[in-house]
Amino acid sequence: MATLEIDCPVCAEVLELTDADRAELAVGDVIVCDSCNAEMEVTRNGPGEDFELELLGILTVCPNCGEEFDVTDDMLAAAPTIENADGTIASVVSCPHCRAQIELEFEEEAGDSLDNIT
Numbered sequence: 343m344a345t346l347e348i349d350c351p352v353c354a355e356v357l358e359l360t361d362a363d364r365a366e367l368a369v370g371d372v373i374v375c376d377s378c379n380a381e382m383e384v385t386r387n388g389p390g391e392d393f394e395l396e397l398l399g400i401l402t403v404c405p406n407c408g409e410e411f412d413v414t415d416d417m418l419a420a421a422p423t424i425e426n427a428d429g430t431i432a433s434v435v436s437c438p439h440c441r442a443q444i445e446l447e448f449e450e451e452a453g454d455s456l457d458n459i460t
């Protein structure tokens with residue numbers, strides 16, 4: 343069975359989609375990365391390699407209230423960043439549920455991948 347490999351745009355984890363997986367996907371469906379919980383919407387699902395995804399956001403669990411919310415590219419672009427003592431850069435976003443300030447750290451070596459939440 344043919345398998346399409348997609349690099350997660352956030353963490354670069356390879357997501358494997360078999361023909362059977364793709365047969366169940368329609369344009370507008372959302373795929374969630376196993377590794378980083380990034381959400382990607384299917385924008386094309388044609389034959390062979392004709393497959394495209396658009397990054398929606400990264401599903402994050404608020405450490406304060408426990409609610410899930412999406413961190414989108416727009417939120418990150420608007421978020422202030424802080425530099426920690428060890429040189430890591432964190433973006434500060436606020437939880438839409440409880441307004442807690444949450445730091446999202448990015449690992450420089452891995453490009454823009456979302457590492458963890460502190």
Ligand SMILES: [Zn+2]
Pocket residue numbers: 350351352353354355375376377378379380
């Ligand atoms: Zn990922």
Ligand SMILES: [Zn+2]
Pocket residue numbers: 404405406407408409437438439440441442
């Ligand atoms: Zn919260």
